[in-house]
Amino acid sequence: xxxxxxKNVLNEAIQHVSKAISSRTTxxxxxxxxxxxxxxxxxxxASDTDISIQSFIPMEDGDQTVVQVEQPGSVVLPxxxxxxxxxxxxxxEIHMEVKDQFQTFISSGATEIQIVGLDPEEFPVLxxxxxxxxxxxxxxxxxxxIKQTVFSISTHETTPILTGVLWNLAEGELKFVATDRxxxxxxxxxxxxxxxxxxSNVVIAGKTLNELSRIIPDQNMLVxxxxxxxxxxxxxxxxxxxxxxxxxxxxxxxxxxxxxYKTELIVDTKSLSESIDRAYLLSREEKTNIxxxxxxxxxxxxxxxxxxxxxxVREEVTVSxxxxxxxxxxxNSKYMLDVLKVIDSEQLTIAFTGIMSPIILKPADxxxxxxxxxxxxxxx
Amino acid sequence: xxxxxxKNVLNEAIQHVSKAISSRTTxxxxxxxxxxxxxxxxxxxASDTDISIQSFIPMEDGDQTVVQVEQPGSVVLPxxxxxxxxxxxxxxEIHMEVKDQFQTFISSGATEIQIVGLDPEEFPVLxxxxxxxxxxxxxxxxxxxIKQTVFSISTHETTPILTGVLWNLAEGELKFVATDRxxxxxxxxxxxxxxxxxxSNVVIAGKTLNELSRIIPDQNMLVxxxxxxxxxxxxxxxxxxxxxxxxxxxxxxxxxxxxxYKTELIVDTKSLSESIDRAYLLSREEKTNIxxxxxxxxxxxxxxxxxxxxxxVREEVTVSxxxxxxxxxxxNSKYMLDVLKVIDSEQLTIAFTGIMSPIILKPADxxxxxxxxxxxxxxx
Numbered sequence: 109x110x111x112x113x114x115k116n117v118l119n120e121a122i123q124h125v126s127k128a129i130s131s132r133t134t135x136x137x138x139x140x141x142x143x144x145x146x147x148x149x150x151x152x153x154a155s156d157t158d159i160s161i162q163s164f165i166p167m168e169d170g171d172q173t174v175v176q177v178e179q180p181g182s183v184v185l186p187x188x189x190x191x192x193x194x195x196x197x198x199x200x201e202i203h204m205e206v207k208d209q210f211q212t213f214i215s216s217g218a219t220e221i222q223i224v225g226l227d228p229e230e231f232p233v234l235x236x237x238x239x240x241x242x243x244x245x246x247x248x249x250x251x252x253x254i255k256q257t258v259f260s261i262s263t264h265e266t267t268p269i270l271t272g273v274l275w276n277l278a279e280g281e282l283k284f285v286a287t288d289r290x291x292x293x294x295x296x297x298x299x300x301x302x303x304x305x306x307x308s309n310v311v312i313a314g315k316t317l318n319e320l321s322r323i324i325p326d327q328n329m330l331v332x333x334x335x336x337x338x339x340x341x342x343x344x345x346x347x348x349x350x351x352x353x354x355x356x357x358x359x360x361x362x363x364x365x366x367x368x369y370k371t372e373l374i375v376d377t378k379s380l381s382e383s384i385d386r387a388y389l390l391s392r393e394e395k396t397n398i399x400x401x402x403x404x405x406x407x408x409x410x411x412x413x414x415x416x417x418x419x420x421v422r423e424e425v426t427v428s429x430x431x432x433x434x435x436x437x438x439x440n441s442k443y444m445l446d447v448l449k450v451i452d453s454e455q456l457t458i459a460f461t462g463i464m465s466p467i468i469l470k471p472a473d474x475x476x477x478x479x480x481x482x483x484x485x486x487x488x
Numbered sequence: 489x490x491x492x493x494x495k496n497v498l499n500e501a502i503q504h505v506s507k508a509i510s511s512r513t514t515x516x517x518x519x520x521x522x523x524x525x526x527x528x529x530x531x532x533x534a535s536d537t538d539i540s541i542q543s544f545i546p547m548e549d550g551d552q553t554v555v556q557v558e559q560p561g562s563v564v565l566p567x568x569x570x571x572x573x574x575x576x577x578x579x580x581e582i583h584m585e586v587k588d589q590f591q592t593f594i595s596s597g598a599t600e601i602q603i604v605g606l607d608p609e610e611f612p613v614l615x616x617x618x619x620x621x622x623x624x625x626x627x628x629x630x631x632x633x634i635k636q637t638v639f640s641i642s643t644h645e646t647t648p649i650l651t652g653v654l655w656n657l658a659e660g661e662l663k664f665v666a667t668d669r670x671x672x673x674x675x676x677x678x679x680x681x682x683x684x685x686x687x688s689n690v691v692i693a694g695k696t697l698n699e700l701s702r703i704i705p706d707q708n709m710l711v712x713x714x715x716x717x718x719x720x721x722x723x724x725x726x727x728x729x730x731x732x733x734x735x736x737x738x739x740x741x742x743x744x745x746x747x748x749y750k751t752e753l754i755v756d757t758k759s760l761s762e763s764i765d766r767a768y769l770l771s772r773e774e775k776t777n778i779x780x781x782x783x784x785x786x787x788x789x790x791x792x793x794x795x796x797x798x799x800x801v802r803e804e805v806t807v808s809x810x811x812x813x814x815x816x817x818x819x820n821s822k823y824m825l826d827v828l829k830v831i832d833s834e835q836l837t838i839a840f841t842g843i844m845s846p847i848i849l850k851p852a853d854x855x856x857x858x859x860x861x862x863x864x865x866x867x868x
Contacts, residue, residue: 186798188773189769189770189773189798192769193766193769193770193801196762196765196766196769197766198762211799212799218763218803218804218805219763219766219801219802219803220800220801220802220803221766221770221799221800221801221802222799222800222801223798223799224797224798224799382576382578383598383599385576386573386576386577386599386601389569389572389573389576390569390573390601393568393569417604418566418569418603418604419591419592419601419602419603419604420600420601420602421573421599421600421601421602422599422600422601423598423599423600424598425598
């Protein structure tokens with residue numbers, strides 16, 4: 109293998125694939141990035157077995173020559189050093205040559221580097237996914253759906269299936285569900301899909317979805333998604349992102365979502381968020397995060413918290429619509445703030461069915477998202 | 489105590505004094521901020537016994553009424569909660585009232601807060617420093633002198649005196665020295681001082697100097713410094729910053745600074761810094777940080793490092809002036825990078841007296857700073 113390549117392009121591809129590198133891998137070859145060079149361009153691959161990322165650099169980008177190939181070939185280079193040194197090379201032009209026993213020589217300006225490379229044959233082969241069922245999702249929508257659900261996953265490894273987000277697709281509706289048993293987040297969106305395309309019980313690790321989000325560019329482009337037996341493939345521009353589907357059956361959460369409410373009210377999302385944030389500051393000192401919410405006779409909503417050592421916070425939030433019975437409930441304010449941070453509608457509907465029933469939160473202007481928080485049982 | 493006060497002004501004063509709050513204090517009153525209100529304004533004080541900071545808020549700022557005092561008085565409020573809640577209050581206007589047993593009521597917009605206050609009589613009294621020996625230093629010069637020396641202090645509590653920076657003043661020259669026994673940094677500056685003003689062996693903790701730097705504003709204003717028996721007082725605008733002087737005698741470092749050199753060369757600071765940074769990346773993987781520097785027959789300077797597992801880096805840096813014997817030396821590249829980061833001259837003089845003697849670094853265009861790094865004894 110012998111090539112010349114532009115530093116910024118190589119660096120960008122390295123940044124993409126390096127998200128799949130685990131610093132704690134026990135398999136030496138997986139601490140490396142594989143480079144494959146042919147006359148079409150350079151392909152970089154990294155994998156931690158749960159996630160694999162591949163990024164392709166074509167020979168040319170528009171009018172610009174990006175890669176010049178003198179000799180095709182492959183090598184695996186230790187990721188940690190390779191990632192950092194490429195970023196810091198002095199010149200845009202980088203020459204790379206692999207010699208005997210995968211010794212790799214890199215030069216740029218007055219810098220000469222020799223890296224002990226590894227045998228590319230030892231690198232795991234990526235899953236072969238048949239692309240007969242492809243759905244396309246706008247990148248910003250996908251990022252938003254991830255952001256609006258992934259915070260509710262469980263972090264306990266005792267229930268591995270709950271550390272993922274459930275994806276279901278039926279009749280053109282893609283739906284995400286995440287729960288840690290104390291709270292639940294759902295978000296759905298209508299997509300243009302080919303008729304009859306559907307899947308269920310596709311559970312993808314929250315960690316993986318966060319990495320995927322970072323790879324999706326801010327410019328709005330389509331992400332192609334292919335679901336196979338135990339793998340999902342995301343195609344983002346020239347990056348292929350493979351993720352394992354978590355084993356197991358996701359619990360049925362449909363029963364815990366109430367369908368009728370005793371109380372329903374609409375408030376301004378920002379006002380509520382700021383009020384609960386102040387009450388949270390105090391409740392945090394008690395390490396309980398408990399905040400109380402109750403309707404007032406004047407039609408307002410009182411948010412309060414108290415700490416035996418520190419004092420009290422009392423807030424009043426204006427309610428723009430109130431229907432049903434008076435309300436009084438205590439909850440984990442951290443969970444509530446997590447929801448308020450990701451709801452992107454100006455007005456928010458809060459619904460209750462009783463003091464010990466879940467609190468429902470949803471955007472006032474849309475039915476595409478719904479959040480549930482279990483209340484605290486308190487004595488006063 | 490009963491006042492109205494503007495949120496942004498109170499918040500700014502809180503930010504200043506809160507730098508003196510230690511999160512690990514065992515003395516409950518020191519986890520608080522003291523407020524003293526009289527008809528001149530509001531004074532905030534915080535202290536961790538090593539550092540004390542006081543910030544004064546006058547009644548008016550230009551045309552703007554900042555504080556309205558209905559009733560003077562004092563209270564101590566728990567810093568952690570007070571700092572955060574003031575930042576997040578909904579309105580610019582804040583009302584504060586201290587009632588029985590230092591219960592403090594704060595209101596702003598629709599927010600009402602009650603804080604359990606503490607008795608201000610329990611708060612330690614600040615040292616009384618006579619201001620008969622004042623030196624004035626431009627804020628940006630003082631920040632720079634701190635930055636250019638403080639990184640060389642020792643972090644080992646076994647030699648407490650070396651965890652500080654030594655300050656000496658004689659004949660209008662203020663000089664800072666810091667060393668951890670492996671490296672040394674000195675920086676001096678000429679000041680306009682009243683005749684005969686001098687001090688020596690004033691050692692101020694590096695941690696304290698970093699906090700002081702954060703309080704000095706970017707607009708260039710004079711910082712007044714008063715040195716007393718065991719305290720230094722820094723006056724930065726309306727903020728008084730008191731620091732304890734470290735106990736003990738700072739070692740005499742003058743003997744270890746060579747006065748004649750066998751080799752002297754001048755290089756571009758940025759080129760050298762970038763080259764050593766790349767060699768450092770590799771040496772870091774070996775956990776030694778050892779980088780080698782040697783003069784080449786072609787007149788250049790070679791920077792190199794090698795790792796048995798990873799490979800090699802070789803760099804060539806252009807030398808603009810070379811005098812004396814050939815040079816070959818190994819050193820801790822992290823120490824060298826620390827110096828290169830703070831030297832603000834474009835060209836740098838490197839001087840040596842022999843393979844096992846210290847390496848000297850200084851700005852090529854000035855004699856106000858000098859850095860020493862001890863070499864590594866290596867076999868090849």
